[in-house]
Amino acid sequence: MDKFFLNESFVIDEKVQVLTMKNSYKVYDAQAQEIGMIKENLPASRMILSLFISKANLPFELDFFNAEGKQIAAIKRGFTLFTSKCSVHNEAGQIVGFIKQKFSLKPKFTILNASEQEVAVIQGDWMAWDFKITDKAGMEIGQVSKKWNGAMKEFFTDADKYNVTLSPSVTDENIRIAVVATAAAVDMILKENK
Numbered sequence: 001m002d003k004f005f006l007n008e009s010f011v012i013d014e015k016v017q018v019l020t021m022k023n024s025y026k027v028y029d030a031q032a033q034e035i036g037m038i039k040e041n042l043p044a045s046r047m048i049l050s051l052f053i054s055k056a057n058l059p060f061e062l063d064f065f066n067a068e069g070k071q072i073a074a075i076k077r078g079f080t081l082f083t084s085k086c087s088v089h090n091e092a093g094q095i096v097g098f099i100k101q102k103f104s105l106k107p108k109f110t111i112l113n114a115s116e117q118e119v120a121v122i123q124g125d126w127m128a129w130d131f132k133i134t135d136k137a138g139m140e141i142g143q144v145s146k147k148w149n150g151a152m153k154e155f156f157t158d159a160d161k162y163n164v165t166l167s168p169s170v171t172d173e174n175i176r177i178a179v180v181a182t183a184a185a186v187d188m189i190l191k192e193n194k
Contacts, residue, residue: 076089109186
């Protein structure tokens with residue numbers, strides 16, 4: 001596992017983009033040191049499709065890079081109608097799990113392992129700003145919280161900032177990757193697709 005995923009606290013800050021359709025995020029540790037980035041892999045075919053089909057239904061791929069620029073993970077979603085299901089991939093490109101959106105009044109997702117068995121639940125509040133991540137036993141293993149970015153950035157852009165915390169009790173590499181990927185997946189599914 002890359003040392004990027006050994007952190008217990010992350011800040012995922014979406015970069016304000018002008019004249020581009022690709023999302024990208026800088027990732028910082030608890031000491032505000034940049035430890036990596038997340039970039040949307042956006043082929044020309046999807047750019048063309050976005051002229052005719054809602055972004056909420058289109059596929060996406062986000063690639064995670066460490067501070068040295070090495071790709072260490074990815075999340076991918078295919079076409080969707082009502083609820084999303086993202087696959088989570090390790091640095092070798094193997095599927096290590098899934099983040100599956102549930103139909104619910106409040107935002108809710110499940111984290112599944114590679115065999116599609118539920119290993120954690122992600123439950124959001126009404127505003128989709130705060131998410132608690134609990135394991136199968138109901139113990140909290142992480143949180144994702146949207147941070148206020150300041151009036152100018154909040155009102156004039158759709159760029160968001162998230163705090164992700166992960167319990168030190170989570171030792172499974174694949175679950176750690178999925179929990180960190182949750183913030184970017186939630187942003188793409190709930191915030192970017194409006």
